[in-house]
Amino acid sequence: MDFISGAGYNINMNTHRKILIVDDEEKLRTMLSDHLVNAGYTICEAGSCASAKEMMQRVRPDAVILDVMLPDGDGFSLFSDLRLICPDAPVLFLSARDEDSAKLTGLGLGADDYITKPFLLKELELRIAAVIRRVYGDDMQKTVSHFGTTTVNWGSAEVQRNDGSQTTLTLKEFSLLKKLYENKGNIVTIDALCSALWDGDLFGYENTLMVHVRTLREKIEEDPSHPQYILTARGLGYKMSKEVQ
Amino acid sequence: MNRLGSVLKHICMLLFSVLISIAICLVAFFILSYTNWSETSGKMNSATNVLSELESNGNGYSLSENGQKMLSEMNEFAFVLDENGKVIWAYDKPEDVKDKFTASEIAVFSKWFLGNYPVTVRVCGENDGDLLVVGSRRTDLAKYNLTYSVKGLYELRYIIPGLAGCVFVIIFLLSGLSERRERRERDRARACWIDGISHDIRTPLALVMGYAEEWQDDSSLSGEQAKQAHQMVIACNRVKSLISDLNLTMRLDYKMQPLKKDKFVLSAMLRETIAELVNSGEATDVEPDIPQECNRILVRADRRLMQRAVTNLIINAARYKSSGPVRVRMSEKNNRCFVYVENKMDRISEEELTNLNRNTKTRFSGDGTAMHGTGLQLVRQIAKAHGGKLVFTGDDTDGCHLIAALSFRK
Numbered sequence: 001m002d003f004i005s006g007a008g009y010n011i012n013m014n015t016h017r018k019i020l021i022v023d024d025e026e027k028l029r030t031m032l033s034d035h036l037v038n039a040g041y042t043i044c045e046a047g048s049c050a051s052a053k054e055m056m057q058r059v060r061p062d063a064v065i066l067d068v069m070l071p072d073g074d075g076f077s078l079f080s081d082l083r084l085i086c087p088d089a090p091v092l093f094l095s096a097r098d099e100d101s102a103k104l105t106g107l108g109l110g111a112d113d114y115i116t117k118p119f120l121l122k123e124l125e126l127r128i129a130a131v132i133r134r135v136y137g138d139d140m141q142k143t144v145s146h147f148g149t150t151t152v153n154w155g156s157a158e159v160q161r162n163d164g165s166q167t168t169l170t171l172k173e174f175s176l177l178k179k180l181y182e183n184k185g186n187i188v189t190i191d192a193l194c195s196a197l198w199d200g201d202l203f204g205y206e207n208t209l210m211v212h213v214r215t216l217r218e219k220i221e222e223d224p225s226h227p228q229y230i231l232t233a234r235g236l237g238y239k240m241s242k243e244v245q
Numbered sequence: 246m247n248r249l250g251s252v253l254k255h256i257c258m259l260l261f262s263v264l265i266s267i268a269i270c271l272v273a274f275f276i277l278s279y280t281n282w283s284e285t286s287g288k289m290n291s292a293t294n295v296l297s298e299l300e301s302n303g304n305g306y307s308l309s310e311n312g313q314k315m316l317s318e319m320n321e322f323a324f325v326l327d328e329n330g331k332v333i334w335a336y337d338k339p340e341d342v343k344d345k346f347t348a349s350e351i352a353v354f355s356k357w358f359l360g361n362y363p364v365t366v367r368v369c370g371e372n373d374g375d376l377l378v379v380g381s382r383r384t385d386l387a388k389y390n391l392t393y394s395v396k397g398l399y400e401l402r403y404i405i406p407g408l409a410g411c412v413f414v415i416i417f418l419l420s421g422l423s424e425r426r427e428r429r430e431r432d433r434a435r436a437c438w439i440d441g442i443s444h445d446i447r448t449p450l451a452l453v454m455g456y457a458e459e460w461q462d463d464s465s466l467s468g469e470q471a472k473q474a475h476q477m478v479i480a481c482n483r484v485k486s487l488i489s490d491l492n493l494t495m496r497l498d499y500k501m502q503p504l505k506k507d508k509f510v511l512s513a514m515l516r517e518t519i520a521e522l523v524n525s526g527e528a529t530d531v532e533p534d535i536p537q538e539c540n541r542i543l544v545r546a547d548r549r550l551m552q553r554a555v556t557n558l559i560i561n562a563a564r565y566k567s568s569g570p571v572r573v574r575m576s577e578k579n580n581r582c583f584v585y586v587e588n589k590m591d592r593i594s595e596e597e598l599t600n601l602n603r604n605t606k607t608r609f610s611g612d613g614t615a616m617h618g619t620g621l622q623l624v625r626q627i628a629k630a631h632g633g634k635l636v637f638t639g640d641d642t643d644g645c646h647l648i649a650a651l652s653f654r655k
């Protein structure tokens with residue numbers, strides 16, 4: 001069986017994409033495959049460079065998770081071959097060596113991301129979602145999220161409240177909410193938020209960021225002074241509650 | 246023990262050098278003597294043989310057939326001079342050799358060459374009044390004389406120690422180079438071994454960590470089981486850190502990790518590090534205390550290594566704190582940056598502080614077993630690589646606090 005399709009929960013916006021997992025450790029492939037299928041992706045697997053190339057030709061995956069060490073070659077060389085077959089498919093390297101990260105950046109291969117073993121599956125899922133989103137954009141237009149009784153339509157940036165009132169998010173509020181949503185359950189530092197909103201350092205934007213967070217809470221939260229979904233991580237940044245649907 | 250071994254090794258090298266030098270001198274002496282002797286003896290034999298075949302018969306000389314054959318085979322010539330230096334008999338004498346010689350000419354060629362012909366001279370005739378001269382062709386024989394001065398031979402007393410010194414220095418340098426190469430190869434082999442082991446551990450650990458993570462979030466499992474799964478995730482993270490620390494420490498030790506210095510905002514790096522630790526569950530209660538004005542402070546350092554150092558300090562503080570949060574602060578003074586990681590302890594003795602501040606250069610104790618604290622050792626190495634240090638202090642003003650201060654050049 002080449003493909004394992006997922007019809008599970010739909011926390012990411014870019015699911016149902018085809019992902020090729022290339023790793024010589026079958027048990028690890030199975031674990032990754034099960035997890036990503038549950039996350040809604042379609043998975044195909046390869047255990048060697050040769051089968052990976054063959055699979056790339058045949059399946060044309062949307063993204064590749066690629067182990068650095070393979071029985072018939074190394075991931076770095078395979079990466080160049082895969083780029084020729086599917087130039088647009090983002091590649092996330094899996095490595096079992098700390099030095100590989102330095103090598104990846106040093107070589108300037110243009111890999112989209114890398115993660116060192118062992119890793120948290122959620123982190124891998126977030127990373128693969130991020131690289132797919134970076135390359136293909138996202139499918140947020142089709143989805144809505146529920147913050148308790150408040151609904152956010154990602155396509156129109158409209159916020160529908162339980163009392164029937166409707167407001168629209170500003171561009172900065174939308175970007176802020178999206179960044180927090182993409183990292184749901186995790187703290188996002190004020191520096192990362194500023195970088196997402198203004199593409200720059202934090203310095204000079206701290207107070208403006210706080211203003212945006214306050215107005216966003218007013219639109220999303222039932223009680224903005226006691227927020228349930230956009231939480232403050234004191235001295236660090238903000239975190240979106242896992243309870244957001 | 247190692248120092249004593251090294252001293253003994255150098256003494257042995259010195260004795261060996263002396264012996265080698267004496268041997269070189271003796272061999273050189275004997276080779277030269279033998280050469281001298283053999284060169285001379287060859288001629289001596291030739292001339293002596295001819296002399297034995299030469300017959301004096303009142304009016305002159307005649308050479309036996311055997312003697313003639315011998316000269317022909319050796320491509321040599323011979324002639325006899327009377328007491329006036331005149332050639333009175335000759336066999337196969339070249340045309341460019343004249344027929345009469347003065348006393349001084351005879352004195353010269355008896356020692357060296359006649360023209361270009363190497364010659365040997367013997368006394369012959371009745372009352373030993375004549376001279377037999379046997380000459381070789383120009384290209385057949387080299388001729389030189391060596392004269393040893395007895396005083397010169399005594400000079401060997403000084404030459405041998407000098408030569409021994411030179412030999413010792415050469416052996417010492419070669420041995421040093423060889424040792425360095427061996428050490429480098431050993432370090433590389435050890436690095437490869439640790440790297441290989443680390444690699445082999447990481448993949449199965451990824452499986453354990455992945456499934457434990459799935460279980461901790463599995464709603465069908467009981468709360469206790471989910472809690473156990475969470476502990477497994479934390480333990481896996483700890484092993485992961487340990488492997489990374491071990492690799493990085495070794496790489497810094499063997500100078501295999503070049504620093505990649507970049508400019509970055511230190512406070513942002515601290516926030517990112519804390520957020521990552523909290524998000525992964527490696528540390529839960531961490532409070533940054535970074536004033537807004539610190540967001541201007543730029544440092545030039547290897548960000549990845551600095552992040553590793555701060556991570557290790559926070560994990561260490563979180564592991565050994567008695568209660569309360571781990572506090573992270575930073576400051577800047579005299580072109581140096583300081584990162585403080587503080588945690589509450591029940592008590593800290595002076596001895597514990599001394600132990601924490603002890604800069605263990607090796608990660609192995611006297612009996613060869615591994616010492617604890619690879620994480621802190623790594624922090625020290627990273628600080629040192631950035632021209633800084635790690636200092637632990639205690640603060641009793643509001644309960645007992647342990648403060649780790651990591652300082653480095655901006």
